[in-house]
Amino acid sequence: MSQIENNMSISSKATKFLQIFILSLILCTHPITSTTYTFTSLDVSSSLSSALSLFSTQQTTDTNNLYKHDSGTTTTTTTSNLSSSGTLSLEIHPRVSLHAPHRAYTDYRALTMSRLARDTARVNSIIAKTNLRVMGIRHMDLNPLEDQQLMPNDLEAPVSSGTSMGSGEYFSRLGVGSPSKEFFMVIDTGSDISWLQCQPCSDCYQQTDPIFSPSSSSSYSPLTCNTRECTTLEVSACRNSACLYQVSYGDGSYTVGDFVTETVSFGSSGRVPKVAIGCGHENEGLFVGAAGLLGLGGGPLSLTSQIKATSFSYCLVDRDSPKSSALEFNAVxxxxxxxxxxxxxxxxxxxxxxxxxxxxxxxxxxxxxxxxxxxxxxxxxxxxxxxxxxxxxxxxxxxxxxxxxxxxxxxxxxxxxxxxxxxxxxxxxxxxxxxxxxxxxxxxxxxxxxxxxxxxxxxxxxxxxxxxxxxxxxxxxxxxxxxxxxxxxxxxxxxxxxxxxxxxxx
Structure with a gap:
């Protein structure tokens, strides 16, 4: 080997050594890392089975038997003061328990499209309500569309813009009146006003329970127009000194009637007197099955505020499940x-x-x-x-x-x-x-x-x-x-x- 070739070989080896040395320094200073991702399993068979069961004969039979009750049923409960910190509890049921999908939809896809349409209407109304508040606009500052006929001729109540919210995905069973009679109510953390359909019913949708009759309750008491509860309403009116309420929802549903106080009962866990609720004589919308709505929002007229709850909690079961869970107030x-x-x-x-x-x-x-x-x-x-x-x-x-x-x-x-x-x-x-x-x-x-x-x-x-x-x-x-x-x-x-x-x- 010539001297030139020998020098080139030595130079090549030195270059390789230098490259290896530099690479080792880089690896020590900046080690190569690989990102590790986490995965979990989705049980496809189980969820599809639940979806299909909604349209089965067995599911229909079980649902009807589960919620069949005597229209004259009353409950006896212990008294719980407004300031009480005792736990109050109600059951929660998914919408499919009361409003069987097979009666209105041909298949699960049609049910899904309906759910998503209701959901979009609700979201739009939540956003609209927030935007109006941010701009300082109140319901009473708004006028209804000229072709929107929501009110019966015999009720002197105003029409709101429909920027409130309504949904019927989950229900709870609440006692109303004295003696107490139980009703399925939509639970809604995005609303404040609680209400139920009342006799005489000018225009009411179909519900599972008999419609509430004020004359059957000794604790039913109409609110007058100058009461704090009436003046707190976003939309109210007077008729013969009696307070009228009206709430419209984003999907076009609405309720109109008398604003009153009643005793509400939480199963066997307690009852609270003089809770302000709406007694609706004119009601339409997607609340089919339920007697009304339970407002769990943060406003002063919500149920949580009126019973002075320090806390409340719920667990929502799968919407396609016939099982129930619990809505609790003042629980740990x-x-x-x-x-x-x-x-x-x-x-x-x-x-x-x-x-x-x-x-x-x-x-x-x-x-x-x-x-x-x-x-x-x-x-x-x-x-x-x-x-x-x-x-x-x-x-x-x-x-x-x-x-x-x-x-x-x-x-x-x-x-x-x-x-x-x-x-x-x-x-x-x-x-x-x-x-x-x-x-x-x-x-x-x-x-x-x-x-x-x-x-x-x-x-x-x-x-x-x-x-x-x-x-x-x-x-x-x-x-x-x-x-x-x-x-x-x-x-x-x-x-x-x-x-x-x-x-x-x-």
Whole structure:
């Protein structure tokens, strides 16, 4: 070998050594890492079985037997003062328990489309109500559409704009009157006014229970126009010194009647006298099955405010399940809860705002500016927890980040076309179980709530089409809906301004 060749060989070896040395330094300083994602299982067979059972003969028979009762049934309860801290409890039932889907829909897809249409109407009305409050506009400042005939000719009550909310996804059974008679009532954390259909009924929809007759109750007492309760109503009127109320909902439903006080009973756990409720003589809408609505919002006329509850909680079973769960007032917070601050708006006191900061997908927190979930000084934005909204709504930027993170980890799954408001759907028709990325919510204070797979991938038909159960909104407000809350006890600590989420605690 020549001297030149020998020098070149030595130089080549030296270069390789130097490269290896530099690479080792880089690896020591900046080690190569691989991101580990977390996945969970979705039981496709089980959820499809529940969907199909809604249209089976057996389900129909079981449902009818479960809620059949004697129209003359009364309950005897112990007296509970307004200031009492004792626990009051009611059962919660999904809408399908009272309003059997097979009677109105041909299949599960048709039922889903109806649910999503109601949900969209509710979300639009929540956003509209908030926007009106932020702008300083009250219901009494608004006029009805000229062709909108909501009121009977014999009632001198005003018509509101329809910017309140209404939903019929979950029901509870509440006692009204003395002696107490029980009625199925829609539970709604997005409304304040509680009401039920009353005789004489000028125009009432079909309900499971007999319509309440004021003459049968010794505790029924009409409110006069100058009472605090009447003047607190957003929309009210007088007729012969009696206070009239009217509430319209985003889907076109409405109730009109007398504003009164009554004794309300919570099963065998207690009763509270002189609770202001609406006695509706003119009622229409999607409340079929229930006798009325139970307002659990944060306003002064809500049931929670009137009974001076320090806290309340509920657990919502799967909407396709015939099972029930419990609505509790003044109960102890579960020990295993994930907590978040409960915030209040200076514009809208009805809604329960929560301190949400972001999401994780596959165990990795995604990049979403926390400011997207904040509420500004004007009252715009923020995140509310709502029992009546089904699908969680997020501002466009937040939703896109969440969806894109999810789809990057589901490229092994078979995609399918959009369904209504869902733009991320999959075909699981050939699967009995599937591994999907985990999804979690992050709250102010550092705590994280992991969602079960069935709380963010839901069937939209009975043939195996599943969709990612989040949707975008053009509004700056976010709404955590009841699909994400299913199977989780949600505890509102009104005294400590805290929301607690406890999985598997129904």
């Amino acid at each position: 917070k579960p020990a295993d809860s994930v907590t978040a601050p409960l915030l209040k708006s200076n514009k809208v006191n009805t809604f329960y705002y929560v301190g949400l900061t972001g999401f994780s997908v596959g165990g990795q927190q995604i990049s979403i500016p926390p400011s997207l979930f904040g509420m500004d000084d004007s009252g715009s934005g923020g995140v509310i927890v709502d029992s009546g909204t089904a699908v969680t709504r997020l501002p466009s930027q937040a939703y896109s980040s969440l969806r894109d993170s999810f789809t990057r980890l589901t490229q092994h799954l078979k995609p399918t076309g959009n369904v209504a408001l869902f733009d991320t759907c999959y075909d699981f028709s050939s699967l009995s179980s599937v591994k999907v990325p985990t999804v979690a919510l992050h709250f102010a204070g550092g705590q994280t709530l992991d969602l079960p797979a069935k709380n963010y991938l839901i069937p939209v038909d009975s043939s195996g089409t599943y969709c990612f159960a989040f949707a975008e909104t053009a509004s700056s407000m976010s709404i955590i809906g009841n699909v994400q809350q299913q199977g989780i006890r949600v505890h509102y600590d009104l005294a400590k301004s805290q929301v607690a989420f406890s999985p598997n605690n129904c």
